[in-house]
Amino acid sequence: MIDAAGGRYFSVDVLREMKREHEAAVDRNMERSLGGGEEAAERTSRFISEWSRRVDLDEWDAWTSSLLAPSPVIDRDRFDRYSETVIWLSNRAWPTSHFAGVQRAVKIFADVWRDLIGVIDREFAYHRNMRDRFCLREKHKEIDWDEKLYKQYGDEFDFLVDVIHELIYHATAAANLICDRVRDEVDHGYRFDEGKISVTRGPNKFLRFEHFRPSYADEHRLSGDPYPGLAGIKKIVVETYGHRL
Numbered sequence: 001m002i003d004a005a006g007g008r009y010f011s012v013d014v015l016r017e018m019k020r021e022h023e024a025a026v027d028r029n030m031e032r033s034l035g036g037g038e039e040a041a042e043r044t045s046r047f048i049s050e051w052s053r054r055v056d057l058d059e060w061d062a063w064t065s066s067l068l069a070p071s072p073v074i075d076r077d078r079f080d081r082y083s084e085t086v087i088w089l090s091n092r093a094w095p096t097s098h099f100a101g102v103q104r105a106v107k108i109f110a111d112v113w114r115d116l117i118g119v120i121d122r123e124f125a126y127h128r129n130m131r132d133r134f135c136l137r138e139k140h141k142e143i144d145w146d147e148k149l150y151k152q153y154g155d156e157f158d159f160l161v162d163v164i165h166e167l168i169y170h171a172t173a174a175a176n177l178i179c180d181r182v183r184d185e186v187d188h189g190y191r192f193d194e195g196k197i198s199v200t201r202g203p204n205k206f207l208r209f210e211h212f213r214p215s216y217a218d219e220h221r222l223s224g225d226p227y228p229g230l231a232g233i234k235k236i237v238v239e240t241y242g243h244r245l
Contacts, residue, residue, distance in 0.1 A: 040096035041186050047095050048182055048190075051106070054085040055113070057175065060197050064168050068201040072164050073127065073135045079120060086114050101181040108227050109174035115230040116167040123160055136160060155243065162237045165201065170227050172199050173214040177226075180215075 066073045089110040094103050127133040140153035182190045202209035216226040
């Protein structure tokens, strides 16, 4: 396998790993065509179908948009269901010894999902006007006027908004990675018509909405863990957006 850009975009190690995974995928597809992996593929397909239902994959852009707003909000019923999915993912044994790429992608997604739901659980409260909604708590609006404390709480709110947004991006990238790995290892036509999972953020300061299709770079998809954990996300947010806490 040759990188036409002379190594500019992919290192030799990454290219070798891509070649190895491609050859392994070909071997697995040949095995399934002979009937050897049909049962494993069926079990994995059922698992992925249940996962996509639990995280509302078909409604992903719609439900994440409320969390990617300047003041993140989520329906309480949806949050309760997603909290149950944290437990479902953590207790679930992988249904087959096959499809290591799908298994790894699910593990990454489960880690991001746990942290996202954990932040919402700790930092959100009932909406003042709509009790069926959960919103990021605005402590700076709950206090009597105190300039120093108002700024402190306001800075904390802005920081948490960016943390939540970063977690949504990672959850979306991990979901796209699962779909890619399912297409590589189990079903080449999986979600072909739907395409990549996308998200919408906004409105921004120009009152515009921005659309993204987060995904992990190939070198991260093939080696290591592309999700840095919640502590890593907070560090990235501080460094990227200049928060001072």
